[in-house]
Amino acid sequence: MADIYDFIKELAKIDIEIEDKEHNFYSLKSYVKRVEEDRILIDTPSNNGVTYNIPVGQTISLGIHADGGIYLGESKVIDKELSTISGLWICHPYFTQHIQRREYLRVPASLEAELTVFIDRQKTEKKVYNIKTKDISGSGFSYTSNEPLDQYYDIECTIYINDSDNEPVISRCEHVYSKKITYNGEIRYINAFTFVDIKQKDVGRLVKASFKYQVELRKKGFIIIEE
Structure with missing residues (x-):
């Protein structure tokens, strides 16, 4: 290889x-x-x-x-x-x-993000969630929550990256699933999303950001386990 x-x-x-x-x-x-x-x-x-x-x-x-x-x-x-x-x-x-590029392997990475969930077609009603990603790739991400995602009309995600661009990654997103898990005896949900209209330049930024996150963990002696 x-x-x-x-x-x-x-x-x-x-x-x-x-x-x-x-x-x-x-x-x-x-x-x-x-x-x-x-x-x-x-x-x-x-x-x-x-x-x-x-x-x-x-x-x-x-x-x-x-x-x-x-x-x-x-x-x-x-x-x-x-x-x-x-x-x-x-x-x-x-x-x-x-x-x-064809795979966009999703890797563990904790990045600050904001999820804007529009409830109605006119986008007059919305909910905003401040989250941290559980994992991320050039094609999507996931995060954990106490509740599954409610009904929605459209979703926009904003992911904050510390790089030379100085601008967040913004894209419409599609909800893939909300999977129930048990963590420390409590019910949690893994919510997964794919990017709908992300710019190719931002795909590269996300890939590099996740790589840097892994490198920092390795330097600190953590073992990265991909799920």
Whole structure:
């Protein structure tokens, strides 16, 4: 099975995301200039023609689009190249994952979200629920509640992501099911939804956000179990 290393080759395009010390997020573009046994030289990352000076030691998130999906990984800037082929030396990626577009694997991720449930056709009556997702993917999400979802006419979901876009993901949603479960002796419900009109750009943002959430859990020593 292919992995991210099969696509790290000269001239391969790379999406890069970083978070600076002030917790500002940046989405940048780069490409591979050279691949060595223990390091990779990439072009100085930029956005709309503006290059960014990423310091040595900075952790970065990588994304390579290939094979009908995206390969994700974490890396770190280990040195700067100041010769005629200038750029940044980064270590080979770790915490790698392949997300297939046709599958959009749903993974555990707790993100702040808002569910607006319109009761009538005119959308004059509505209920707003502030929730945290149980899991999420590029195609949908679920959350747990004390009650199943009531009757509705339409649903809009807003998911808040800390990234360089600085805007929430907003989409109409379709209710798939409300499944009854027992948790610590109490009756709960898992409510699942699919996105109806989500933008392709926001699909990529959700995939990356869920990947980052998993990486943070792994760094803290938690084992991620996919249901």
